[in-house]
Amino acid sequence: MEVVTIRIGFIGAGKVGFSLGKYFRDNNLNVIGYYSKNLDSAKEAAEFTDSKYYYDMENLVKECDTIFITTPDETIKKIWSSVKQLSIKGKIICHCSGSLSSRVFSNIEYYNSYGYSIHPMFAFNHKYNSYNDLDKAFFTIEGPLEKMDIIKNLILGIGNKIKVISAENKVKYHVASVIASNHVIALVQVAVEDLKQCGFNEEDALESLYPLISNNIKNIGSDGIINSLTGPIERADGGTIKNHLECLGDEDRELYKLLSRKLIRIAKKKNKDRNYRQIEDMIGD
Known part of the structure; x- marks a missing residue:
């Protein structure tokens, strides 16, 4: 060159x-x-x-x-x-x-x-x-x-x-970058802390979570956000979500609800005929 x-x-x-x-x-x-x-x-x-x-x-x-x-x-x-x-x-x-x-x-x-x-x-x-x-x-x-x-x-x-x-979009652009990078670390830390309460040490927790995280990112890259969504929100599994909410502390419960509201919007695009009313009522506006 x-x-x-x-x-x-x-x-x-x-x-x-x-x-x-x-x-x-x-x-x-x-x-x-x-x-x-x-x-x-x-x-x-x-x-x-x-x-x-x-x-x-x-x-x-x-x-x-x-x-x-x-x-x-x-x-x-x-x-x-x-x-x-x-x-x-x-x-x-x-x-x-x-x-x-x-x-x-x-x-x-x-x-x-x-x-x-x-x-x-x-x-x-x-x-x-x-x-x-x-x-x-x-x-x-x-x-x-x-x-x-x-x-x-x-x-x-x-x-x-x-x-x-x-120039007008620089701050908004940076917010997007921080959410996708730094804030993901905070979410992983929440998951690690939950696993430590289940008897994992930090090393084992990270080792167990890494394939889950990396495969999810790989799916987003190859299939897009909507088609990569799985889990209880996507399934409208109210029983599982209820159990999740009951086992979380106040701060993590609010985080779970906030992120779940975002996920419901994605789930509705993926499954246009699925009824999400029950879990919307559980999560709140």
């Missing part, structure tokens, strides 16, 4: 910066190097990606035409305040926040630069290993039209799927 000519630099050398830099590098993108307030982190990331590390932000920005800010959300605005003091005319400035839009780069047009949010829908849990699965990640892009084709072709060129979204 021909090397892409844009020169990419990273400000921030945590899990996201490590992973994207390595993934980009392995896909023949031109990763120049890293700047971090922690010099050791920049050195480590540079070694991992066979690139350079910088003692100061100015030299990184000078040598790159596309800057990825891969720091926690709460620091992006502060970093932009520093970046915009440098010579950035014509440069592309990106961040990787799921919830923030490119508008965090306030007045960027005044500097004749172009700001984008580029977010991989992916859980980065390890600096050194997460890049191995980034080929499966879906990327969302938000920002002005001027350099949009460059950004789109950058991500499409390494084989990932993309969706361009608006």
Whole structure:
């Protein structure tokens, strides 16, 4: 594959910066190097990606035409305040926040630069290993039209799927990502706690739940949400649901009811002739 000519630099050398830099590098993108307030982190990331590390932000920005800010959300605005003091005319400035839009780069047009949010829908849990699965990640892009084709072709060129979204939809988009990722962990924890009350230890609980969880996700991917629904809600099994509600504590009972109301709506689409009135009365509005 021909090397892409844009020169990419990273400000921030945590899990996201490590992973994207390595993934980009392995896909023949031109990763120049890293700047971090922690010099050791920049050195480590540079070694991992066979690139350079910088003692100061100015030299990184000078040598790159596309800057990825891969720091926690709460620091992006502060970093932009520093970046915009440098010579950035014509440069592309990106961040990787799921919830923030490119508008965090306030007045960027005044500097004749172009700001984008580029977010991989992916859980980065390890600096050194997460890049191995980034080929499966879906990327969302938000920002002005001027350099949009460059950004789109950058991500499409390494084989990932993309969706361009608006600044107005960033928060809602991030809510969806968090529910499908972080909140699932909370649900699994609830299930683990219930199994521990049945005599399982945590390791056995996770081992027993994993095939159930992974097969369900596999079914959603292959058959869609509606056709993947099984269980007592789908069957309108009022007796089982009644027993479930009676054995749960107050907090988990409310969670069960809330999720069941969502499931009933899906079940009605799957089984248009099935009567769900009894369990709707049990679950409540």
